[in-house]
Amino acid sequence: MTKRQEIILKLIVDEYVKAAEPIGSKTLSEILNVSSATIRNEMGVLEDLGYIEKTHTSSGRIPSEKGYRYYIETIIKNLDEETAGFFEFEEVFSNKDNERDEIIKEAIDLLSQATNCTAISLGPNAYHSKVKKVQLVPITSHQAIILVITNFGYVESKQITIHEEIDTEELIKVIDLLNEMLVDTPISKVSEKLHYEIQHSHIKELLKYRETIVDSFIEAFSKFAQTKYYLTGQSNMLYQPEFNDIQKLREFISTIENNEIFKIIEVDTEGISVKIGTENQVTSMQDCTVISSSYDTVDGEKGTISLVGPTRMDYRRVIPLMKYLAKHIQKLYEEE
């Protein structure tokens, strides 16, 4: 590809992102001060190479997936450090009063607003956290609340109903034993350990309503494994012209409501991942680009923020922004 062809490709992407309509040779000839015929010749080459395409025989050109990829990986590669102008986001991160999760939420809201895309935050699951404390709080004579708290401050609770009368004395003993047994155990090992230890200790005899309690505990623990997410800005996206097709719109909404979106998001990638169009596997999303950017949390797990939008997306602005956000969220974890 010649230098000029690269410039033309860049212009086609930039203009198409702005206008959402195929770009013709006349438009570019005005910008580049060469005749439209020259542009047409160059466009012909770019099309043969597969970087741009026509929507019909006599239409202007739009970038192909390959074109977008070249644009991202070669043309705007060096502009990455353009982190200027993110001051609305700086404001969010500099507000020290808010809790970490609250800050992330605000940043994601702002992200979706600023890009007119759907934004998603996938928190790290607490799978590798360790048990800090387990507790059982009686509510009525037959009901109690199970509480599990991890070393990172996550809390899960589960209500249990016991058919016999609750014996408070006994309960205290049980909880003391459970704490002794489970504190500092990684969440992922709890179920195993719980079963093993109970078989091999005197708790077995002690514990009248063992079955119920152990099962409920395991259920409470399993809630930690469910990754928490926050999704916002569905409605922003609806106004993008690519969703004028009502069928596409419906499919998109369904995909989100059925949580199929999570099949696409790249978790655990180092840095940033950009999936353009058919590069992602869910068919209803093959006109979309999904950008995921991961950050490390203190416990070795990764969290991810993602952005879903039409392939016609302002990559030049969005990619640095996604990197910027992941970096700052990671900082939030490091500060603690």
Add this chain to the structure above:
Amino acid sequence: MTKRQEIILKLIVDEYVKAAEPIGSKTLSEILNVSSATIRNEMGVLEDLGYIEKTHTSSGRIPSEKGYRYYIETIIKNLDEETAGFFEFEEVFSNKDNERDEIIKEAIDLLSQATNCTAISLGPNAYHSKVKKVQLVPITSHQAIILVITNFGYVESKQITIHEEIDTEELIKVIDLLNEMLVDTPISKVSEKLHYEIQHSHIKELLKYRETIVDSFIEAFSKFAQTKYYLTGQSNMLYQPEFNDIQKLREFISTIENNEIFKIIEVDTEGISVKIGTENQVTSMQDCTVISSSYDTVDGEKGTISLVGPTRMDYRRVIPLMKYLAKHIQKLYEEE
């Protein structure tokens, strides 16, 4: 309105609900064994009375809002006890293994599926519950988790960061005092009481990091006041023909995403409430009907389930269903 006019109105509603298209005189003449001209005359009267309308000069008729209201309040009034045929729902309620909230969720899912509408469950807020226990669990030397548990087993937690080193001895004292102070206090009175008692007791001197802790506690309590909701079936609704208009579809999704839907839902009404079209105030919802059905929980608060769909809705089936569901959810509370 004569008996026959009532029959014709009923048929128009029933047929229109099925077909989603204006009903002409020919259709009805075949059902009623009178000539189409007769039907036309009767339709003329019904239109003058405001019960039905035309979409254009030579179209068939569709029910007006007034027509739907008459249909609901007079024509199908007596069919209310048609609770037969809800056996999928019976199954959900008879599963005794599930927790209450889980059952409600399943019922709501099924409701939205069975009606192709959006269904919402608005749980009772815990405003009138009482504090069962408050607790503070240290996580690191500077961080702790605040826990609040109510007499109905609701749990809220909040992470706090304290700038000084945490003094465990002191913390235990503080928590004992707070428990003494707050146990059995209704959530709604906590904030007031907390401020008052601290002013008038020796805890004031005791508590080094009073500000932080008290503020965080109040924040944790305030979370109880936020009503919990569950919303499902947005995507079901998209396939209703009234949402072929893309503009309406967008407005609908926006309204839901921005939580404006909750402006419409009738909470605290006794029994069932049906708001048809312009009877509700949010403009983007004026082609929709919102049905809300409330139930009493044990602590005197009300919960509500709601159904949002096009005004062309199978009221004959949906209204008894909504009553049935509220009744059975109420039972779940009574059993405890």
Add this chain to the structure above:
DNA sequence: CATTAGCATTCGAAATGAATGAGTGCTAAA
């Protein structure tokens, strides 16, 4: 040899118009 002017050509979008048919209101007869 790269560039450009010129021209026939293609195709989508919007406008036009005719045919169709479902439905209506009204009138006069049964």
Add this chain to the structure above:
DNA sequence: TTTAGCACTCATTCATTTCGAATGCTAATG
């Protein structure tokens, strides 16, 4: 009171046309 009959209205559909923006190609130009 009911019904047959008829003129009329209007949405829908489809083919046809027009318009304009773009293209590819060719031949002339610097």
